[in-house]
Amino acid sequence: MALPPERFVLVTGAAGRIGRAFVAAASDRYRFRLSDRDIAGLGDARGHEVLALDVADPDGCRAACTGIDTVVHLAADPSPEADFAGSLLENNIRGAYDIFRAAADAGCRRVIYASSLHAVAGYPIEAAIGPDAPVRPLTMYGVSKCFGEATASYFAEAEGLSCIAVRIGAYEAPWIREEPTRETLSGFISARDMNQLLIRCIEAPDLPFAIVHGISNNRIKRVSLAETQALLGYLPEDDGFTWVES
DSSP states (O other): OOOOTTOEEEEETTTSHHHHHHHHHHTTTSEEEEEESOGGGGOOOTTOEEEEOOTTOHHHHHHHHTTOSEEEEOOSOOOTTOOIIIIIIIIIIIHHHHHHHHHHHHTOSEEEEEEEGGGGTTSOGGGOBOTTSOOOOSSHHHHHHHHHHHHHHHHHHHHOOEEEEEEEOEEOOHHHHHSOOHHHHHTEEOHHHHHHHHHHHHHOOSOOEEEEEEOOOOSSOSBOOHHHHHHHOOOOOOOHHHHTTO
16 A cells, blocks of 8 residues: 655665666655666656765755655665775765765654675575674675664664665676576575565654565575564565576
């Protein structure tokens, strides 16, 4: 059931693969403000607001968050090989802080932060850890996502901003079929399941802070889904091991 029109959602990094698929799936469900550094990549905005935004610009973030109910923060350098000083510091560290700070100052209800399984990549697949396990990154990209999770926790605990960090796995892409591995498929999440998870994160009531796991119902699971399913009612429909064979 669609929520009332006051559920106004800012999506940062909206021109990325996750953002485009989510907006297409939920365009009749929410009012969107779509932001990206390069708005040309947004294509048809379907009547939603469009805003050019560099998340490392605090003033731009404040303008983007004005009047917003929920922020879905996807903007970041997504590469595990990204250079820390040359990219991660601005895009993933400062950009994350700027968005949380702007959302809190603007009185937004919630921020949904796109974290990554790279925050816990140091655990073996068989561990299937829950969201309460200590972080264990293997790259500075993973470290940047740990920073975002900690920042979300701070704003939830110290400033009362509802925050959900989603540890996103291997998002549906052709390269997964071309080079499937047990590690990748155990962390797979389909576009359909990702869209459902984001909707459930937006609509979950009375949730001060949570870390949830963004994977599909894979026959081997890189991380535990039990806590995420219990908290949000998330019911993933896909399995990476089946998907890669289809």
